[in-house]
Amino acid sequence: MPPFDVAEGDPFGPHNLPYGVFSLPGSTERRVGVRLGDTILDAGAAAAALGSPYVSLLARPTLNPLLAAGRTAWSDVRRALTAWVTVPSHRETIEPLFHPLSSVTLHLPFEVADYVDFYASENHARNVGQIFRPDAEDSLTPNWKHLPIGYHGRSGTVVVSGTDVVRPSGQRKAPSDPAPVFGPSVRLDIEAEVGFVVGTPSQLGSPVPLAAFRDHVFGLCLLNDWSARDVQAWEYVPLGPFLGKSFTTSVSAWITPLDALEEARVAPPERTHALLPYLDDSQEEPAGYDLRISVAINGHIVSEPPFSTMYWTAAQQLAHMTVNGASLRTGDLYGSGTVSGPTQRERGSLLELTWNGRDPLDLPDGKRTFLEDGDVVTLTAWAPGPDGVRVGLGEVTGRIVAGS
Helix, strand or coil: CCCCCCCCCCCCCCCCCCEEEEECCCCCCCEEEEEECCEEEEHHHHHHHCCCCCHHHHCCCCCHHHHHHCHHHHHHHHHHHHHHHHCHHHHHHHHHHEEEHHHCEEECCCCCCCEEEECCCHHHHHHHHHHHCCCCCCCCCCCCCCCCCEEECCHHHEEECCCCEECCEEEECCCCCCCCEEEECCCEECCEEEEEEECCCCCCCCCCCHHHHHHHEEEEEEEECCEEHHHHHHHCCCCCCCHHHHCCEEECCCEEEHHHHHHHEECCCCCCCCCCHHHCCCCCCCCEECCEEEEEECCEEEECCEHHHCCCCHHHHHHHHHCCCCCCCCCCEEECCCCCCCCHHHCCCHHHHCCCCCCCEEECCEEECCCCCCCEEEEEEEEECHHHCEEEEEEEEEEEECCC
């Protein structure tokens, strides 16, 4: 089938066009590509062949030049790409520039500047509170309804989907242990998240308001922020996550531009506490997204977390992240935090799904409380698109391997 003839209803049709970076067999040269069905268009080569003014943004080994170009350029390039893959007069020129996805290698699509992870799901936060503070009057911490809680992670260990996840080692100490021990994590977990990719930078000392979210954020991707729960539990007081989180964060090979997700925009859950002005989105356009995530372990779906339930939006997270004057850089990545819905089937971590190991999952290949070596975790997702068509968000997958 010619690459233009995508099946009707394909979640990677011309209504989507997510960006990635690929290399051809036998080559180390990286190229910006756009997905159409099960093929990838060499966007830089297409721009050159058609005499496009956007060749300087697309004929590059990473998405960062396009990210830095700003919102007007993002929209202009997207319109041009849509025309290239839908207007019949372009077919003869660009058809040779498509490659089957099965024949290429996909790479991390952008150079990650800083990485921040949030804690924005009320369902997740309440579950964690009930697990670790069962006697507390309120399972949420006192600050949770007033600000998006987050921490700075390690950008150098953000990897593309398909990269093996080496089981981390560190100190751990159970409450009954007389002293800490060192060794591989025995409570390795997932966190089903959505990552937001910053394009346009900001100036140091200048907060980014809610209304400027779409001027700075280019798009989103799926994200799995792997967690060593036993290492984290021993180290995180008082300064927060460190070795238990910094070993690996996996992201999808595809970055879906926000412009492809117009039909997926929804209002966030009702606010139960008055917000300070810089976070008050009551008069802003809806900033939530209706994304349907599936979590599979060894091919067996264990959870389907709904992103529409997230209490704090990506716009609020960006505003809070910069309200102290911290600047944005092109390639900044921030994660939503674990996505969990109100039911057991919608929990986005094994910590919640097994209630900290109390209730093992029954999988076709045996019971699980936390991940075992050889387990393969895959996150997939889709969002509502135009005329009832789905927008595919690709996948992020990782296989657990033993540490050295």
